[in-house]
Amino acid sequence: MAHVNVFDTTLRDGEQSAGVNLNRLEKLEIAKQLERLGVDIMEAGFPASSQGDFDAVKEIADTVRGCSVTGLARANKRDIDIAWEALKGGAEPRLHIFLATSPIHMTHKLKKTPEEIVETAVEMVAYAKEKFPHVQWSAEDASRSDLDFLVHIIEKVIDAGATVINLPDTVGYTTPDEYGKMFQYVKEHVPNIDKAILSAHCHDDLGMAVSNSISAIEHGVRQIEGTINGIGERAGNAALEEIAVALQIRKDRYDYQTNLVLNEIKRTSDLVSRLTGMMVPGNKAVVGRNAFAHESGIHQDGVLKEASTYEIITPAMVGIDSNRMVLGKHSGRHAFKQKAQELGFELNESKLKEAFESFKNLTGKKKEVTEDDLFAILTDTQTENEDQPKYEMKAFQVQYGSINRPTATVLLTRPDGEEVEKANTGEGSVEAIYNTLDDLIDADVHLQDYQLSSIGKGRDALAEVHVQLTVNGVKASGRAADQDVLEASANAFINAVNRTLNRQYKDSYQQVQV
Numbered sequence: 001m002a003h004v005n006v007f008d009t010t011l012r013d014g015e016q017s018a019g020v021n022l023n024r025l026e027k028l029e030i031a032k033q034l035e036r037l038g039v040d041i042m043e044a045g046f047p048a049s050s051q052g053d054f055d056a057v058k059e060i061a062d063t064v065r066g067c068s069v070t071g072l073a074r075a076n077k078r079d080i081d082i083a084w085e086a087l088k089g090g091a092e093p094r095l096h097i098f099l100a101t102s103p104i105h106m107t108h109k110l111k112k113t114p115e116e117i118v119e120t121a122v123e124m125v126a127y128a129k130e131k132f133p134h135v136q137w138s139a140e141d142a143s144r145s146d147l148d149f150l151v152h153i154i155e156k157v158i159d160a161g162a163t164v165i166n167l168p169d170t171v172g173y174t175t176p177d178e179y180g181k182m183f184q185y186v187k188e189h190v191p192n193i194d195k196a197i198l199s200a201h202c203h204d205d206l207g208m209a210v211s212n213s214i215s216a217i218e219h220g221v222r223q224i225e226g227t228i229n230g231i232g233e234r235a236g237n238a239a240l241e242e243i244a245v246a247l248q249i250r251k252d253r254y255d256y257q258t259n260l261v262l263n264e265i266k267r268t269s270d271l272v273s274r275l276t277g278m279m280v281p282g283n284k285a286v287v288g289r290n291a292f293a294h295e296s297g298i299h300q301d302g303v304l305k306e307a308s309t310y311e312i313i314t315p316a317m318v319g320i321d322s323n324r325m326v327l328g329k330h331s332g333r334h335a336f337k338q339k340a341q342e343l344g345f346e347l348n349e350s351k352l353k354e355a356f357e358s359f360k361n362l363t364g365k366k367k368e369v370t371e372d373d374l375f376a377i378l379t380d381t382q383t384e385n386e387d388q389p390k391y392e393m394k395a396f397q398v399q400y401g402s403i404n405r406p407t408a409t410v411l412l413t414r415p416d417g418e419e420v421e422k423a424n425t426g427e428g429s430v431e432a433i434y435n436t437l438d439d440l441i442d443a444d445v446h447l448q449d450y451q452l453s454s455i456g457k458g459r460d461a462l463a464e465v466h467v468q469l470t471v472n473g474v475k476a477s478g479r480a481a482d483q484d485v486l487e488a489s490a491n492a493f494i495n496a497v498n499r500t501l502n503r504q505y506k507d508s509y510q511q512v513q514v
């Protein structure tokens with residue numbers, strides 16, 4: 001199995017993401033985690049670019065011992081000298097010099113001829129080699145460079161002392177096939193290529209950074225550059241966690257290994273996301289919040305029976321505790337039952353059916369059904385005596401305005417099955433409902449206490465109402481939860497009345513039994 005070095009550039013190219021700015025301590029914290037993750041080389045920054053970056057690179061180089069620390073430099077003596085000052089205390093001082101080789105960059109940006117580019121590259125690699133034991137040279141914009149020019153300059157910089165040759169797809173333009181062939185061509189045509197390790201550095205402008213990187217590995221590259229969470233210039237770099245996990249999961253096809261400690265991936269991703277402020281999209285491969293979440297019933301059922309039906313990566317492999325069953329609009333009975341059991345409810349089939357219907361009903365009204373919502377639904381269903389006669393509200397309507405007295409119309413099924421409807425008014429909407437219910441219920445009912453609270457947060461939180469009533473002189477409490485405050489209020493009232501009916505029913509039942 002061939003070994004592929006992991007070159008992490010989260011702290012350099014990753015920090016080049018628009019809007020990201022890490023201070024020295026933040027960089028150090030990420031560097032320590034990258035060391036735990038097992039990267040072979042970390043690019044800690046661009047020392048000549050600012051005093052802040054110089055200080056951060058120096059501190060990281062002086063601190064980290066588990067891997068090689070490198071820094072970026074343009075092809076000029078000043079950048080190289082400053083980089084040496086920052087990196088010389090490192091365990092294995094390493095410099096990364098870059099110079100563009102594409103016609104577009106040479107002509108318009110550097111304003112140099114190809115010959116001048118070769119001369120500068122050779123001179124600067126040789127200069128760097130006087131200080132650094134390891135020098136990596138990058139042909140910026142290699143994927144848009146002339147292949148024979150690349151072959152020519154690579155041979156020269158290897159002769160000048162470069163031990164790693166990086167051929168970046170700087171603008172994310174290449175395709176897996178084309179990028180692979182470029183490395184193949186270089187391997188076949190550069191006579192001294194065996195003296196250097198080939199490296200790939202891909203950007204994600206066309207969404208192909210990871211595929212391009214893997215193609216490069218298949219064509220002889222033994223160092224892969226990228227960032228955690230794929231952050232980086234423009235659309236970002238190749239996401240290292242995706243490459244490492246792809247190599248592991250598809251080891252049947254890819255005979256390569258890295259030193260990455262895969263179960264440190266999640267922690268590294270969280271840390272980078274928090275400190276850079278670059279949120280990881282929910283659907284991001286390997287580390288996204290939804291990468292191990294299942295909401296649709298068929299998938300949940302499959303995963304509950306055998307996780308590998310819909311999961312190709314185990315959460316534990318990348319340091320995530322477990323998969324998540326998200327109960328929502330697309331969920332089915334199997335997952336609902338499992339969640340109910342997790343929450344401590346043992347429901348019989350008919351109660352499960354009833355609770356499931358209430359849950360599905362709620363998913364039509366609410367974007368996310370939380371555990372608290374489920375608890376409320378399951379408590380209601382579990383504590384409801386299904387065999388007993390009861391009042392049930394079929395429909396209600398409240399007319400409310402600042403001028404007119406609120407009026408409630410309620411359609412109710414009585415315990416004997418008869419449907420009755422009445423309307424009444426009140427000082428407020430809840431009182432109008434309660435006065436109407438009073439008229440419809442065959443008992444002397446008095447409200448003693450009413451409490452309203454919310455289950456969860458947000459505009460779509462459930463309202464929970466607790467009431468204390470006296471029903472024919474007997475104290476009764478009732479509760480109900482609903483997304484609508486008025487519906488919860490009505491149902492809490494009815495629930496309290498039904499509970500006294502249940503008590504009477506039970507008493508009479510027990511008398512018959514005796």
Ligand SMILES: CC(=O)SCCNC(=O)CCNC(=O)[C@H](O)C(C)(C)COP(=O)(O)OP(=O)(O)OC[C@H]1O[C@@H](n2cnc3c(N)ncnc32)[C@H](O)[C@@H]1OP(=O)(O)O
Binds near residue numbers: 050073100109233
């Ligand atoms: C593909 C990449 O990711 S490359 C890395 C990109 N990263 C960064 O640029 C982040 C840090 N950069 C910076 O802080 C600044 O750009 C600095 C400090 C490096 C330079 O700042 P300034 O001196 O103000 O120059 P500025 O950034 O405007 O222009 C870049 C100069 O470097 C030159 N240059 C670009 N690449 C190279 C190179 N590889 N070797 C030598 N010179 C280079 C440009 O031609 C230009 O030179 P000019 O001033 O003679 O026209």
Ligand SMILES: CC(C)C(=O)C(=O)O
Binds near residue numbers: 013098140166169
């Ligand atoms: C500095 C180089 C390697 C780079 O980041 C790129 O070309 O994308």
Ligand SMILES: [Mg+2]
Binds near residue numbers: 013170203233
């Ligand atoms: Mg880059």
